[in-house]
Amino acid sequence: MAKKADKYFKEDKWKIIEEGFNPDYGMVSESIFSLANEYMGVRGYFEEGYSGNKLIGSYFNGIYERSEPDYNHYKGVADFTEYMVNSVDWLYTRIEIDNEQLDLYKSDFEKFYRELDMKTGILTREFVWKTAKGKRIAIKFERCLSMTEVERSTWQASIKALNFNGKIYVTTGLDFSNIHRNSGENMWNCGEKFIQADKNITLGIEGTTINTGLKVSSNCKIQADYESMEEIIEDKLVAVKLCINLEKNKEQKITKIIRNLTLKDESQKEEYEDKKAKIKDGRDDVIVLNEELKEESRKWWENVWKRSDITIDNDIENQQGIRFCIFQMYQTYNGAVKGTNIGAKGLTGEAYNGNAFWDTETYCLPFYLFNDREGAKNLLYFRYKTLDEARKRAEVLDCEGAFYPIATISGKECCNLWQHASLQLQASTAVAYGIWFYEKMYNDKAFIKNYGLEMLIEISRMLATRGDFDKDGKYGYYCVMGPDEFQMMVHNNCYTNYMGRFTLKYTIEKVKEMKEKYPKEYEKVVKKINFKESEMNKWKQIIKNMIIPYSDDTLIFEQHDGFFKLPHVDIDSIPISDFPLYNHWSYDRIYRNDMIKQPDVLMFMLLFNSDFTKEQLKANYEFYEPRCIHESSLSPSVHSILANQLGKEEEAYDFFGFATRMDLDNYNRNTNEGIHTTSIAAAWMNIVYGFGGLRSDGEILSLSPTIPKNWDGYSFKLTYNDEILEVKVNKEEVTIKTLGNKLIEIKVFDKVELINDEGYTYKFT
Structure with a gap:
């Protein structure tokens, strides 16, 4: 792989450290220093304002906007898109002295230091501001998001005059005026605003998304020793400007305790309005002390590391890297909010529009299954919550049952690239796989009774109508796109057919089990969706006659009909300057050869590893690996895991090489857009399934650990x-x-x- 590390951050086992500030890495640092608690997330932007390149990003899980293009589509092609919308800047601050405003793009400063402590979830940044008039001011910012009271966060600024006595002005508040970068517009209408000043200052402002009508009520209490206060209320901003007296070498602190409320549907309205009223009336009795909130966060993370830590001896780079991955996985999702999902960038940026993809169930779910049961169950519940939208999608695509979207926030299909949204069935089969995996790990029959069986039947109905029998009576899926997105409108993609057969088998098994053991709950599902057991007759025929392209002579599964006959491309001959290929090759060119974007055949051979002999794994790995260009960040981990299983230790470690540090070292040169959440999950799999030899698809859990030669030891x-x-x-x-x-x-x-x-x-x- 022609990828190289772009090292910038200091290595440390438990911290991410930036010593000195380089504006060229400003937006990369914003992504790396993002904080989140699943409910909300905020990039590591400079709260005091910065006129250089930046993305002031503040996001809430499930708060999104919708846009519709001004042209018509063919039936089945999504005619709108939904995206996680940039929301309130609850860190908004401006600092001014002698009519000079602090701005690290323009201001003179020294001793810049930023640190994210992964043991506590606390982010700090400090520096010395040298003003035009020679004043030196030590400034330290600190922010922390509550991991238990997820509506809560805390922020503090510490200011110390080093060589003078005098006044400084600090403006801080809540700002809804940010532009959503991808749309180029502000997507908020602001209504109620208030400022109340007594012992503490209380601010509040409510924003409503323009098209979707979702609400965020942002509120804060401000604690400070100030001489005077000026109220600022504008269209999308509520703030106070505080005049603070500084004495030489005496620290002054300004503290904000923030509570952000969201209203996503009418069923939450009464609770939402009650919380708003309590805040405004001073009856908000949830944790309000800065130190208490930080201590609560420290204890929460302490418990996380007790059950989820991975240690690596004699490799500080990967030790820091894998802890960053685990930290970000828990920040992104931990089951705190039932019925939400994981966007490709988590809550750290706007790329991929905050949409969730099929890799939620195939890459992210294993992490939660082995670390956070409630998180795993709630991920799957999202798919049940959005089942009606999947049904509507199936109908639009001339199918029965449920067709899950390839990209979504609300459950609707948000991808308007028809070749992905209409041709990729793997989101649906991934849901079935996720249900199977969850039940296998936890034997949660209640989940199957209440949610799983209904989803499985609807997915199977779709699978039984999306494909067809050929003239020889064999069943397959035509005009599809598998995980390898460099092959389009192919017939009998092996991954698609294999996963379709698996889903139908598993559904029949669960129908029989539920009917026999839980007849009351079974009949409830049957009645709700008008299921007839005779439908399974066709499913059984499909299972029996499913086309699985395979050669008994070579032991190789053909990725799809005709793949073996495609022109071959030596991927090592492609110049580095051609990457990423989507930017440098004409769109149709990438489809005209046997080059693979990411694992396809190898993917299902990993998911159901025990179904295959070592000889089959070796034959397919050695055939497909040289054809894979790894244009997806999810790709190398699969190759590393299988290479390790085949005894290709150096190759496994080479593929592993950038797994844990892909974002920290900006391997893809796009960390500025946000972190790669599902790839971070793949890095965890790379260690646990790869070097740890974990296999979870057999009768019982199995482990076959190996150790890379450059490590003295590791644990998980x-x-x-x-x-x-x-x-x-x-x-x-x-x-x-x-x-x-x-x-x-x-x-x-x-x-x-x-x-x-x-x-x-x-x-x-």
């Missing part, structure tokens, strides 16, 4: 059967134990072992 933890398993690997041995008192049965190097808190040790020979 998994939650399995409601018990935490700790796995430690060094050059000599593997030790596995539980952190509780349960007895857990797993396979270790293909041998079934019973693991308890006394531990099990396997010696490498």
